[in-house]
Amino acid sequence: MCEKYYQKEYETMPREEIRELQSKRLAEQFRHVYENVEYYRERCKQAGVTPDDIKSIDDLDKIPFTCKDDLRQTYPYGLFAVPMKDVVRLHASSGTTGKQIVVGYTKGDLDIWEDICARQLVAIGASAGDFLHNAYGYGLFTGGFGIHGGATKLGCTVIPISAGNTQRQIAVMHDFGSSVLCCTPSYAAYLGETLKEMGLGPDYIKLKAGIFGAEPWTEEMRKSIEKSLGIKAYDIYGLTEVMGPGVAYECSEQNGMHVNEDHFIVETIDPKTGKRLPDGEKGELVFTALTKKAFPLLRFRTKDIGVLNTVKCSCGRTFIRMSKPMGRTDDMLIIRGVNVFPSQIEEVLLKQGYTSNYQIIVGRENNNDTFEVKVEMTPDKFSDVIAEVKAEENKLSNALLTILQIKAKVTLVAPKSIERSEGKAKRVIDTRKLI
Numbered sequence: 419m420c421e422k423y424y425q426k427e428y429e430t431m432p433r434e435e436i437r438e439l440q441s442k443r444l445a446e447q448f449r450h451v452y453e454n455v456e457y458y459r460e461r462c463k464q465a466g467v468t469p470d471d472i473k474s475i476d477d478l479d480k481i482p483f484t485c486k487d488d489l490r491q492t493y494p495y496g497l498f499a500v501p502m503k504d505v506v507r508l509h510a511s512s513g514t515t516g517k518q519i520v521v522g523y524t525k526g527d528l529d530i531w532e533d534i535c536a537r538q539l540v541a542i543g544a545s546a547g548d549f550l551h552n553a554y555g556y557g558l559f560t561g562g563f564g565i566h567g568g569a570t571k572l573g574c575t576v577i578p579i580s581a582g583n584t585q586r587q588i589a590v591m592h593d594f595g596s597s598v599l600c601c602t603p604s605y606a607a608y609l610g611e612t613l614k615e616m617g618l619g620p621d622y623i624k625l626k627a628g629i630f631g632a633e634p635w636t637e638e639m640r641k642s643i644e645k646s647l648g649i650k651a652y653d654i655y656g657l658t659e660v661m662g663p664g665v666a667y668e669c670s671e672q673n674g675m676h677v678n679e680d681h682f683i684v685e686t687i688d689p690k691t692g693k694r695l696p697d698g699e700k701g702e703l704v705f706t707a708l709t710k711k712a713f714p715l716l717r718f719r720t721k722d723i724g725v726l727n728t729v730k731c732s733c734g735r736t737f738i739r740m741s742k743p744m745g746r747t748d749d750m751l752i753i754r755g756v757n758v759f760p761s762q763i764e765e766v767l768l769k770q771g772y773t774s775n776y777q778i779i780v781g782r783e784n785n786n787d788t789f790e791v792k793v794e795m796t797p798d799k800f801s802d803v804i805a806e807v808k809a810e811e812n813k814l815s816n817a818l819l820t821i822l823q824i825k826a827k828v829t830l831v832a833p834k835s836i837e838r839s840e841g842k843a844k845r846v847i848d849t850r851k852l853i
């Protein structure tokens with residue numbers, strides 16, 4: 419395949435030049451954060467690091483980590499590094515305690531985000547003239563607006579359909595001539611199935627490619643989506659704290675995602691010791707944002723486990739490649755593309771007068787995540803009247819929906835019927851085998 423690039427000068431930059439660019443940008447960014455984020459400056463003072471100590475990426479190790487808990491401590495705007503009048507957009511994602519985290523963008527930051535999403539689109543063969551069917555959710559979630567911005571900049575005809583109403587999605591694809599699909603991989607699989615259920619095949623629609631991310635998915639799933647929709651399916655990685663989708667992007671080789679190294683430094687560390695690992699060794703992925711100004715995190719610990727690959731890619735891009743995330747170091751679940759922490763569920767249950775005897779059961783049926791929460795009734799809440807139990811289950815399900823943004827099937831079970839554990843409670847049963 420003849421590769422095209424959106425910003426060739428960066429995407430194919432010699433490694434030595436990338437290093438120099440990263441060094442220069444790191445020194446500037448460190449100074450920016452140090453001078454404008456009091457919380458982080460205090461952290462640096464404790465570690466004995468000042469902007470004069472950070473001259474190149476060789477000094478990266480001196481920079482303290484940032485983690486999700488820091489976002490919680492400083493919620494909502496404590497890590498913002500520009501005055502709020504310069505922030506033109508906010509996005510949000512789940513935090514560990516039920517409280518969401520919030521991030522912001524300047525106009526310049528949005529410009530960078532659009533560029534990196536446009537790089538992804540060009541890498542998979544999209545261009546102006548393509549009909550971009552954007553079925554990522556629009557809203558505080560970064561997926562919808564991220565891809566939307568990149569596609570608009572590239573000149574695609576964007577169809578901002580958002581997620582849901584699956585049969586209508588197929589009708590729109592057919593009528594409007596959608597050629598590139600963007601959504602979570604599970605939704606892509608569901609669209610493929612729906613097409614089949616409607617008695618139609620891939621030739622009913624004109625899709626040629628899809629960009630899917632925001633949750634783990636397997637190579638088998640990739641093959642099945644490619645077959646059911648008649649497309650090539652590509653992976654995209656991102657996270658709200660660092661930017662949103664487009665932090666890393668897959669090329670025609672479909673063999674790892676290129677990290678946009680002019681805008682981000684990626685490292686792998688040993689999650690236990692925090693020590694940096696050599697490229698090629700499996701570890702926790704850590705990102706430093708080099709160019710964004712409103713919410714610039716330095717050495718952010720993603721809790722995603724991955725491997726970096728420095729072998730030159732035959733697509734011509736020189737950016738390092740990261741593997742698909744191979745798991746997490748925390749207990750975060752991604753259910754239907756949404757981040758869910760067991761602690762959020764526990765908080766809701768305790769508030770409603772239940773105990774922490776519950777179980778989260780996640781599975782997959784017809785390429786769709788199933789999500790059930792089994793909750794033990796307490797003796798004083800015990801009822802054997804079906805209508806009462808159903809009403810209580812609905813109430814809990816709605817309370818969970820408010821916090822998690824996704825619907826769980828709640829099943830109340832008899833007191834003391836959930837198995838007690840002698841060690842760590844096994845609260846999550848996840849049978850999806852995604853990695």
Ligand code: ADP
Binds near residue numbers: 757
């Ligand atoms: P996003 O809006 O990009 O999903 P979130 O902050 O809600 O951002 O979630 C980010 C997390 O989603 C990542 O830390 C990672 O665990 C997961 N994720 C994102 N993209 C992928 C991908 N392509 N494959 C596997 N997991 C992914």
Ligand code: ZN
Binds near residue numbers: 671676732733734735
């Ligand atoms: Zn490549």
